[in-house]
Amino acid sequence: MIESVDQQYTASDDWGDLKGARFDACTFHGVNWSEKDLRGARFENCTWVDSDLSNVRTLGLGLQIVRFEACKLVGVNFSLCNELGLNIHFEGCILDAANFEGTDLRQVSWNGGRAREVDFTGANCEKVVFEGLDLAGASFERSRLERADFRTATGWRIQPDQNRIRHAKFRRDQLEGLLMGWELDLHE
Numbered sequence: 001m002i003e004s005v006d007q008q009y010t011a012s013d014d015w016g017d018l019k020g021a022r023f024d025a026c027t028f029h030g031v032n033w034s035e036k037d038l039r040g041a042r043f044e045n046c047t048w049v050d051s052d053l054s055n056v057r058t059l060g061l062g063l064q065i066v067r068f069e070a071c072k073l074v075g076v077n078f079s080l081c082n083e084l085g086l087n088i089h090f091e092g093c094i095l096d097a098a099n100f101e102g103t104d105l106r107q108v109s110w111n112g113g114r115a116r117e118v119d120f121t122g123a124n125c126e127k128v129v130f131e132g133l134d135l136a137g138a139s140f141e142r143s144r145l146e147r148a149d150f151r152t153a154t155g156w157r158i159q160p161d162q163n164r165i166r167h168a169k170f171r172r173d174q175l176e177g178l179l180m181g182w183e184l185d186l187h188e
Contacts, residue, residue, distance in 0.1 A: 034072075042082075062086075068093050079103050079119075116155070130156070150174075 002021035011030035018033070020040040027047045034054045042062035047069065054074040064085040070092045077099040087107040095115040102122040112132040121141045129149040136155030141162050149169040150156055156177045158165065170178065 063088050067091065073098060150177075 004023050006025045009028045019037045023043045025045045029049045031051045034052045037057045038061045039057050039059040044064045047067040048071050049069045052072045058080045062082045065087045067089045072094045075097045079099050079101045090110045093113040097117045099119045100123045101119050104124045110133045114134040117137040119139045120143050124144045125148045126144050127147045130153035133153045140158045143163045145165045145168045147167045151169050151171045
């Protein structure tokens with residue numbers, strides 16, 4: 001099992017088995033972990049920059065106070081991660097087709113990037129700020145969106161009768177995202 005504290009890693013580092021690995025205060029630059037098995041691994045106070053973690057295996061993966069900057073996380077199933085201490089910040093990342101179904105996202109933040117076709121079904125997004133995030137095709141069903149902030153997000157479609165949206169924040173000129181499910185004919 002790999003255990004590492006306060007290290008810097010780059011694309012040139014050789015990665016073997018990461019299942020059950022432990023990393024604390026480490027930084028990863030340009031690593032390609034696409035399809036890697038991260039089951040049972042734990043990352044605390046770690047940062048990934050310009051890295052590819054698409055389709056990693058996540059059962060029991062611990063992500064505590066981690067940052068992803070300009071990373072590709074396509075198809076990652078975050079719903080299988082260990083929710084204890086789950087705290088993630090995404091900065092300009094691509095999370096297309098990721099899965100957050102039933103996940104408590106109150107300690108997750110976004111700043112820019114893309115989350116197209118992402119599944120937020122049953123997720124707790126209370127007070128989450130979707131800052132500048134492209135949410136085209138994202139699924140919100142039975143989601144807790146109270147006090148969530150969608151003012152700078154784009155492409156979202158939310159059916160108010162299928163989600164809890166009390167006190168959620170939206171821009172007035174984007175309210176069609178709340179009305180699309182009712183097939184209304186909107187005019188200016």
